[in-house]
Amino acid sequence: MRLIIDGDGSPVKDTTILVAEKYGIPVVIVTSIDHYSKKEYPDFVRFIYVDRGSDSADFKIVSVIKPTDILITQDYGLASLTLAKAAHVLHQTGMEYTQMNIDALLTQRFIGSKMRQAKQRTKGPKPFTNVEREQFKEVLESLIQQSLV
Numbered sequence: 608m609r610l611i612i613d614g615d616g617s618p619v620k621d622t623t624i625l626v627a628e629k630y631g632i633p634v635v636i637v638t639s640i641d642h643y644s645k646k647e648y649p650d651f652v653r654f655i656y657v658d659r660g661s662d663s664a665d666f667k668i669v670s671v672i673k674p675t676d677i678l679i680t681q682d683y684g685l686a687s688l689t690l691a692k693a694a695h696v697l698h699q700t701g702m703e704y705t706q707m708n709i710d711a712l713l714t715q716r717f718i719g720s721k722m723r724q725a726k727q728r729t730k731g732p733k734p735f736t737n738v739e740r741e742q743f744k745e746v747l748e749s750l751i752q753q754s755l756v
Contacts (some may be wrong), residue, residue, distance in 0.1 A: 608632055608675045608676065608677065608694070608751070608754055609632065609633045609634065609635055609673070609675070609676045609677075610623055610626075610627050610632055610633070610634045610635070610676070610677050610679065610747075611634075611635045611636075611637065611668060611671070611672060611676050611677070611678045611679070611693075612634065612635070612636045612637070612678075612679045612680075613637060613638075613664060613665070613668060613678070613679065613680035613681070613682055613685060614636040614637055614638030614642060614654075614664070615638050615639055615642055615664055616681075617636075617679065617680075617681070617699060618699055618735045618740070619679060619699045619740060619743050620636060622740055622743060622744050622747075623679060623747065624648070624649065624652055625744075626744060626747050626748055626751070627651065627652075628649060628651065629748075630748075630751050630755070631651075632651070632751065633651045633652075633653065634651060634652045634653070635653050635654075635655060635671070636652065636653070636654050636655070637654075637655045637657065637664045637667050637668050637671075638654065638655075638656060638657070638664060639656070639657055639658070639659055639660075639663060639664060640656045640657065640658060640659065641659055643656060655667060655671070665682065665684070665685045665688070668680075668685060668689065669685075669688050669689060669692070672689050672692050672693050673692075673693070674692065674693065674694060675694050675754075676693045676694060677693065677694055677695045677696075677697065677747070677750060677751070677754075678693045678695070678696045678697070679697050679698075679699065679747075680696065680697075680698070680699075681698055681699050683704075683709070683712045683713050684713070686698075686704040686709060686712075687704075687709050687713060690704060690705070690706060690709060694750075694754065695750050697743070697746060697747060697750070698743075699735065699739070699743055700735075700739040700742060700743060701739065701742035701743040701744075701745065701746035701747070702746075703746065703750075
């Protein structure tokens with residue numbers, strides 16, 4: 608099992624790393640070279656840097672993900688591509704993407720995109736909260752504990 612993070616703009620990298628350390632699980636962060644970091648990370652954290660491009664990280668994740676991995680992403684499109692390939696796919700708020708909810712999420716994204724193209728004002732994402740971070744952590748730990756049984 609690995610925890611794979613879609614790293615471009617993820618607010619739960621540090622939380623994921625703390626949980627991974629607790630359970631001895633490797634972390635792979637896939638991110639654009641634009642987000643290169645000189646920050647020191649533990650040895651169990653590995654970065655995969657990809658070229659610039661809107662979907663470069665997504666394509667890399669799709670190519671490296673395994674059935675035992677847990678993916679963390681806020682990208683509904685990437686989630687839909689990896690649902691059949693990963694053990695679990697989580698949003699940064701702790702919501703688990705499933706075959707039951709992915710179509711509605713993609714439809715919602717499509718409608719928002721069409722509204723923005725038509726110059727209609729849409730609300731952006733709300734600021735990420737500590738409550739959401741704690742929810743994410745609880746769900747991630749629960750999934751890991753279930754997988755270790």
